[in-house]
Amino acid sequence: MSTTAEASVHNPRYREVRKVTVVGTVVDFVLGVAKIVIGWIAHSEALVADGVHSLSDLATDFVVLYAARHSHMDADEDHPYGHGRIETLATVGLGIMLILVSFGIAWDAVSRIGVPDLLFTPGALALVVAFLSVLSKEALYQYTVNVARRLKSNMLMANAWHHRSDAISSIVVFIGVAGAMMGYHYLDAVAAVVVAVMIAKIGLDLVLSSTRELIDTALEPELVEAISDVITHVNGVRALHMLRTRRSGGRALVDLHLQVDPRISVSEGHQIGDTVRRKLLEKFDEVTDVTVHIDPEDDETESPCDHLPLREELVERLRTQWSEMASIDSEDITLHYLSGKLQVDVALPFSVLDQYDDPVQLVQQIERSAKTIPEIEHVQVCFRA
Structure with missing residues (x-):
């Protein structure tokens, strides 16, 4: 056996x-x-x-x-x-x-x-x-x-x-x-x-x-509504979309997309998703499998950021723009893909300031040169220890 x-x-x-x-x-x-x-x-x-x-x-x-x-x-x-x-x-x-x-x-x-x-x-x-x-x-x-x-x-x-x-x-x-x-x-x-x-x-x-x-017919409407209600009452969940349900024998399977604050960390988004999954398994005996997808924005009808480059390509283009300025590592750059545009956060070490008399001018040069890349909508520069 x-x-x-x-x-x-x-x-x-x-x-x-x-x-x-x-x-x-x-x-x-x-x-x-x-x-x-x-x-x-x-x-x-x-x-x-x-x-x-x-x-x-x-x-x-x-x-x-x-x-x-x-x-x-x-x-x-x-x-x-x-x-x-x-x-x-x-x-x-x-x-x-x-x-x-x-x-x-x-x-x-x-x-x-x-x-x-x-x-x-x-x-x-x-x-x-x-x-x-x-x-x-x-x-x-x-x-x-x-x-x-x-x-x-x-x-x-x-x-x-x-x-x-x-x-x-x-x-x-x-x-x-x-x-x-x-x-x-x-x-x-x-x-x-x-x-x-x-x-x-x-x-x-x-x-x-x-x-x-x-043929994967959805669960009963009242049960789907109850599942949706549990999800939307979890702290950190901004919105719910693409909630899909089906049965397999005596079990119910659920997959869904959660919209969370786009500025939180990956680990915090994962924690919110795990909380949703745990609450559904605890609340509904027939639910045995939950798949959670974390979204920074609603992508139910379209995915506005599909055309945007991934990190490797974008960082290479940014380094070209910043070649005559401070040496900026990939780890110093945080990318936000929102509404079909890129928002870039740059966190420079304070040691960079030793190379420049006017830090304000440095920040302005970084922001201005980055915005020459069409996909970038906003650049924010800060300094870290």
Whole structure:
């Protein structure tokens, strides 16, 4: 077993998913077999269809277990954002499986409705099994959906609704069997069709919701607003733009651009970004990854400084302008890229003043010569120890 796979096995979230799914697997197996056997003995097509539905739950339980194990593996070199999309793909698979099962059930039931001789009259035992199925599957739904909400797992929520669909379909079966026993023989087949339509609707909803996640649809508007509110209340954040969110399995990923004071140090800007990241991870359980980009100005619609030269080229041009003046090192120069122009701060050592009788004239010469470079808008000279 790989290290990442071992880590997923010991992941608390995975253990909870596995526990609730194993319980569902046992219940689905017992109910599925019981419905099919009793349905066959008691001549209830609706109950047999419901049994197939329960066994489809059993199949999806195995898919959930597999996906949960692998989706909780740690991020690696090939999957730097983790393996959460395995859970999303599994949810799509569950939805497609439900749709296919529903078509099979509906096809068989409709073909029988058209031929009265093929319709059955169920026995009382089918009624009892249908009633027990309603109780057990509703209890299983409540158990699974509570865990799904706590873990914020769409895959578990999908499986919970799989259980709920079985409970609802068992109610329909109960009505259909009771009607057939009272002489309305077609009601059993009609109940099977209704069950199939319900299953198909749930399957389609699951496919659509998970497909939205696969194409990186943003988080819910109210959640995005809450995330934005936390960010903008961090000290040092001047503005927020380009906030982007998406889901990956039960996790939420966030990346954003923060506008801070352009005159602060790189380390202070980094500290502000780290604070934003920490607060989001603490405030929102589903947020597991935050990428922060620090900006000195709003670059959402355009990047006005794209045409400006980088330090190496600019310093070389400045040295050419200052060649007949004080010797200025690259470390003495601080560059500010703002509003499509350069602002240059020059910090000269006091020792330079020993070479000049008039320091004011020196400052003026430095500023004037630097401004001959078109990209430079402002130059500020100061002296340091």
